[in-house]
Amino acid sequence: MRLPLQCLLLGSLLLSLNAVAAKPADNAATADASVITEHQVKINGDTVRYRAVAGETQLSDDKEQPWAGIYSVSYFRTDIRPSEYRPVTFVFNGGPGSASVWLHLGLYGPKRIEVPGDAKDDGAAPFRLIDNTHSMLDVSDLVFIDPVGTGYSRAMGEYQGKDFWGVKEDARVLAEFVRVWLNEHDRWNSPKYLAGESYGTARAAALVNQLQGGWTDIAVNGVMLISSILDFSHARYQPGNHQPYIGYLPTMAATAFYHGKVSAADNAMGLEAFVEASRQFALNDYALALLAGSRLDPKQYQAVRKQLARFTGLDEAYLDRVNLRVSGPRFSKQLLRAQDLTVGRLDSRYTGKDYDAGGEYADNDPSGYGIDAAYTAAINHYLRGELGVTTSRRFNVLSGDVYSNWNWEMDNGQPKYVNVAPYLGKAQRENSDFRIFVANGYFDLATPFFATENTIADNGIDAKRVEMQYYPSGHMMYVEPQSLAKLADDLRRFYQSAEE
Incomplete structure (x- = not known):
């Protein structure tokens, strides 16, 4: 059921009180309005009712001027009594230059796009968007984030996309998004997880460092690394x-x-x-x-x-x-x-x-053109249809501009071989609850599992707080049905083990 826009002002889930512009320009100073819808889905045998909030969060720079508009879709379970102890998971993909569509409609979210699981091409529309019985929404609220230049997210005011396209720049703006989101939804005391895929795993490590690397500390309970790459010397x-x-x-x-x-x-x-x-x-x-x-x-x-x-x-x-x-x-x-x-x-x-x-x-x-048409059609159909998003702007699934203009330079002077793995070792040493889950596909020639094993074995990471799992599939191992089921079970246990 779609709620009228007027009702948004009365709800505690409003992403931004300033989100009033219907069709702003690409570098407008105001954010797109949010839309709230109500749904239900059967997950792991149980019926789960939930609220979806799709909209743009306007971030301001240190001079309180428009900085970036980060588009996200947040899901909140509504059939249980709200609790500050319910986890929230911030989910993103990689590229760099990719929207969060893959993990959103492939693994974590309440809807899933069905593609051939036997490594066959997805063909052309119509595609099947189905209820995701493996979604993580039963155990965690979910926030799917599109970094600047992907999805509907964009630079605002006087800023340009290149101001956000880099290892440090990206982590800085996403950390601010997380802080604002926690404020607006009163979730500071909730367990917090980050989930990333591909470059999104490097993004997760850099974001952990940004979040809990100073006195204004946002401690993270764990990261879920899907098809990980942290040390780029293993891929160059x-x-x-x-x-x-x-x-x-x-x-x-x-x-x-x-x-x-x-x-x-x-x-x-x-x-x-x-x-x-x-x-x-x-x-x-x-x-x-x-x-x-x-x-x-x-x-x-x-x-x-x-x-x-x-x-x-x-x-x-x-x-x-x-x-x-x-x-x-x-x-x-x-x-x-x-x-x-x-x-x-x-x-x-x-x-x-x-x-x-x-x-x-x-x-x-x-294996790229074998699934991309289905995911592209699905995210546009889903956002505009079921979630009621009305913007006329283009949804960027994967941006070549972001990738080709990415700044790989880091604080430790590594412009050639970025290595964010030490951030995870540091996070473990400074946060006794910080845990790491790593999902590996045997047939992934983009982020190979043995390179990940070699990275985890080094960089000051405590292997006792790392869970490694393997699947007979590739980079997006969730396109294969048996791998999807096992991965969902493994992730659910990872959440639940924190409560023991």
């Missing part, structure tokens, strides 16, 4: 940097296993055992071989090359030509070259056909 292929070759190898092994490019004996081991064998090879013989470089003994070289062929499914002649160093993009093109297919980056279960089957790199990511 550059001469002399061995980290990506080591970190990506077990994902390549999982991919080769999935596509039937391993021996019968290795196939009989099963996915997890084969992946574990590749971990041990990557961490020991392969890492030592890369470090040795031209000093590697010819017999050792041959032994490593043979094992590398075993785990990647690539022939030894090719591995010779690339000097035992297979990048993710090259692997995506090479593994199924004989079949004129390329495998996906976000999810290597997907395959696609390129214009030039003999080329060096893929035309596009089949």
Whole structure:
């Protein structure tokens, strides 16, 4: 049921008393009005009634001038007595340059877009937007945040998008949004969680540091990192940097296993055992071989090359030509070259056909164009239909402008290899309740799970307060039904374990 706008002024859930402009310009000084709607959904077998608040929160700079308009959708459970102890989770995606649509309509929110779970293309509309029986709304109120330049969020007043596009800049504005949201909804004493995917995991770490790094401390109970990347040295292929070759190898092994490019004996081991064998090879013989470089003994070289062929499914002649160093993009093109297919980056279960089957790199990511049409249609249909949003502005699902103009420089002088993982170690040391959940897809060639394991093993992070889970899917592991069900159960236990 949609409530009339006049009723908003009487409710405690109003996002901003100044949200009165119906159709402001892109850099207007006033925010879009909020819309409140009432709904219900069955989650985990129980009927959950909830209120949705969709609208723009106007933030001001230190001179009380318009700074940014952050668009969000907040969900509040209404069929239980309100309690200050009910958790609230702030959810965002990554990119940088992505709106929160993926986690919103794929995992956490009360509605879910249904896409093929068997790595097939999503085709064209109509798509099915269904009740999400796995939503986290039964255990936590939810706030889906679109950073500036994504969704409907924007710079305001004299500010431009580039003023917000950077590791530090992004964390600073989102921290202010969290503070304002807690004020407006009287939730300062609620348990607070952050959930991010992909670059959103780096955003979560930077945001934790921004929130609880000073005397005006907003303590965070935990972060949920979906397809994590915190230390970007693990993802930047550059001469002399061995980290990506080591970190990506077990994902390549999982991919080769999935596509039937391993021996019968290795196939009989099963996915997890084969992946574990590749971990041990990557961490020991392969890492030592890369470090040795031209000093590697010819017999050792041959032994490593043979094992590398075993785990990647690539022939030894090719591995010779690339000097035992297979990048993710090259692997995506090479593994199924004989079949004129390329495998996906976000999810290597997907395959696609390129214009030039003999080329060096893929035309596009089949696991990206395999789901993007469904999510784009779903978020626009959902916001304008069920939630009653009326703005005429374009909803930016993924902005190339944000990504290409992103400022990677950090306070510790790391313009090339950003590493926000130490922020999580610091958060643990300074907050005894701070916990970390990490979800990993075996077939994720964008943020590989072994690189995440290597990051967590370093950077001053206490592994005893980190829960690592794995799923037979890719970057958006929730598109696969069994992975979605397991991930939802794992997240629900993560919330509930804080109460024990």
